[in-house]
Amino acid sequence: MTAIQGEHLSLQRGYFQLDDVNITLPAGQLTAIVGPNGSGKSTLLRILTRLLKQDQGEVSVLGKPVEKYKRRDLAQTITMLPQMKDMLPLLTVRELVAYGRSPHAKGLRTRPTRQDQQIVDHVMEITSIMPYADRMFHTLSGGEQQKARIAMALAQQTDILLLDEPTTFLDITHQFEVMDMLRRINHESGLTIVMVLHDLQQAAAYCHHMIALKRGRIAIAGEPRQILTSAFLRDIYEMNATIKFEGGYPVIIPTIPHHSGGI
C-alpha cells in the first residue's frame, strides 16, 4: 500500500526547479529522503504535506488527492516535524506535547479530554520524556527537545509522520537514540515514517526504503543497502569512497587525497 504518491511534481523557486518528480512513499515503512544540500528535499516534503503548492503535478495521500482533504482531516492523517532550528516555544513539555492533540479538538473546546491526557501520557512514556513533563521546553538539551517534539507529533495520532532532519544537531548517542526510537515505533505501531536524513549510514542502517534527490530530480530510489554504492556516492554527492558493511552496518570510507607534507 502507498502512503503518499507524488506524480510529475514541478515547482520553480527562484533559481531552483523541482523537476518532474515522481515519488512513492510506502505505507508502514521507514523511508529516508537523501541528497546534497539544496537538492530540494525540504521543498518536496512541504509539497507532499500541502504546505507549498506545486506548479504542476498531483499528490495523493492514502489514495485520495491531497486537495480533497479538509484541513482538519489532513492534520489527522499526516504530520510534519520541521527542522529543529525552526521551533523554540515558551511552553512546558507537557503543554507542547498536548498541542499535538489540537487537530482532534471538537468545536471551540480548548480543555484536553481524558482521552487526550491518556494519549499525551502514552507518547511521553514511549519517547522517555516523562521525567521532563513539567520543565520548560527551552531548558531541555537538544536531544531531549527533539524527543519532546517527536512526542508532540505522535500525539497527533496520524497515519504518516514526516521528519525533516530529525538527528541534525544531536550528538552521536542521541542520534542513535532517536533512530532506535523511530524504528521501534514503526515496528510496534506500523506508523509510516519518512525522514530527510544527511547521514547516509544511518539512512541505510535504519530505513526500508531510500530516495535520493539531486538538483531537484529523483536520482535513484530503492532498498538502501542495494543502492548505497560507490557509484551512488560518485553520481549523487560527487565523492570518491568505498562502502563496507561492518556487522551489518554500512560504513562509508572516503578516498582522501594524499598531499606531500600533509598529515
Ligand SMILES: Nc1ncnc2c1ncn2[C@@H]1O[C@H](COP(=O)(O)OP(=O)(O)OP(=O)(O)O)[C@@H](O)[C@H]1O
Ligand atoms: N522561498 C524560496 N525562494 C527562492 N529559492 C528558494 C526558496 N526556498 C528554497 N529555495 C531554494 O530551493 C533550493 C532547494 O531548497 P531545499 O530547502 O528544498 O533544499 P534541501 O535539499 O532541503 O537542502 P538542505 O539539505 O540544505 O536542507 C535551494 O537552492 C534553496 O535556496
